[in-house]
Amino acid sequence: MQLRFTRAVLPIMLAAAGLAHADEASVKKGVEAFLNAPAVASVTKTPYGGLYEVVLKSGDLIYTDEKVGFLVDGSIIDSKTRRNVTQARQNELLKIDFASLPLDQAIKQVKGNGKRVIATFEDPNCGFCKRLAKELESVDDITIYTFLYPVLGPDSLDKSKNIWCAKDKGGAWNDWMLSAKTPASASCDTSAIQKNTAFGQKHRVNGTPTIFLADGNRIGGFVPAKELERMMSQVGSK
Numbered sequence: 697m698q699l700r701f702t703r704a705v706l707p708i709m710l711a712a713a714g715l716a717h718a719d720e721a722s723v724k725k726g727v728e729a730f731l732n733a734p735a736v737a738s739v740t741k742t743p744y745g746g747l748y749e750v751v752l753k754s755g756d757l758i759y760t761d762e763k764v765g766f767l768v769d770g771s772i773i774d775s776k777t778r779r780n781v782t783q784a785r786q787n788e789l790l791k792i793d794f795a796s797l798p799l800d801q802a803i804k805q806v807k808g809n810g811k812r813v814i815a816t817f818e819d820p821n822c823g824f825c826k827r828l829a830k831e832l833e834s835v836d837d838i839t840i841y842t843f844l845y846p847v848l849g850p851d852s853l854d855k856s857k858n859i860w861c862a863k864d865k866g867g868a869w870n871d872w873m874l875s876a877k878t879p880a881s882a883s884c885d886t887s888a889i890q891k892n893t894a895f896g897q898k899h900r901v902n903g904t905p906t907i908f909l910a911d912g913n914r915i916g917g918f919v920p921a922k923e924l925e926r927m928m929s930q931v932g933s934k
Contacts, residue, residue: 720739720740720741720748721739723739723748723750723760723762723764724736724739724750726760726763726764727739727750727758727760727764727767730764730767735752735753735754736750736751736752736753737751737752737753738750738751739751742759744772744774744781745772746761746762747759747760747761747768747772748760748761748762749785751789755789755790755900755902756769757782757785757786757789759772770782771783787913787914790900790914790916791911791912791913791914792899792908792912792914793912794813794815794908794909794910794911794912797815797841797843797895797908798891798892798895799815799841800888801843801888801889801891801892801895802815802841802842802843802844802892803841803842803843803844803859803860803865803866803869804839804840804841804866805839805840805842805866805870806838806839806840807835807836807837807838807839807840808836808837808838809837810837810838810839811837811838811839812837812838812839812910812928812931813838813839813841813910814838814839814840814841814907814908814909814910814924814928815840815841815842815843815907815908816828816840816841816842816843816905816906816907816908817843817845817892817896817901817904817905817906818842818843818844818845818904818905819844819845819846819847819848819852819856819904820844820846820852820855820856820859820869820872820873821846821848821849821851821852821855822848822904822905824904824905824917824918825873825904825905825918826873826874827918828905828907828918828919829870829873829874830874831918831919831920831921831924832921832924833874834921835921835924835925838928842866842869843892843895843896844856844859844860844888844889844892845892845893845896845901845904845906846889846893847893847904848904853889855872855878855879856886856889857882857883857886857889858879858880858881858882859872859879860884860886860888860889861882861883861884861886862879862880862882868880902916903916903917905917905918907919907924909927909928909931910928910931911931913927913931915927
């Protein structure tokens with residue numbers, strides 16, 4: 697199940713106290729005054745429209761003018777290239793260094809030569825994660841790192857712990873995701889699951905499944921095997 701988190705609703709426009717010829721610091725101050733919270737992560741002047749890009753600590757991206765006279769919550773499209781510059785910037789902000797992933801905290805499965813690499817954050821009770829598992833059956837020559845990310849409730853945590861503590865982690869995961877075979881009760885050090893949760897929250901993994909390609913680009917949600925193959929082909933092998 698794709699999680700949907702409530703995000704703060706920002707107005708498209710607002711009247712605000714004028715700030716004469718603001719710089720990035722004063723834009724940050726003005727936006728935080730409007731939001732009544734220290735919510736701004738960064739402010740950067742853009743090369744288009746005299747706008748400032750404001751990245752919020754929540755991960756949301758908004759724009760304002762130098763006087764913080766307006767806030768724009770939406771996509772900016774380059775009319776010449778038809779490129780969605782907001783989406784491109786969001787993708788850049790969400791990108792990670794694949795080498796930073798704590799792979800020892802993931803279930804590792806190698807298929808074929810394993811040259812292509814992905815990492816996924818998944819909840820065992822996530823319906824779209826089960827669909828992804830079925831799609832991955834047809835994908836060969838891949839190494840899959842599955843981070844157990846139980847965000848759907850206590851039962852998800854219990855299943856995650858039993859899967860992590862199984863003698864064959866990958867087998868227990870596949871048995872449950874593909875065949876609904878409940879993982880047997882088991883006990884061991886499950887601190888990796890808590891660490892996964894902390895890592896995911898830090899990197900704004902707000903839904904399952906979340907997939908990271910070898911170049912650090914993120915896929916938020918389920919994709920069919922054919923689309924995943926296309927995306928991996930653009931990355932190459934790691």
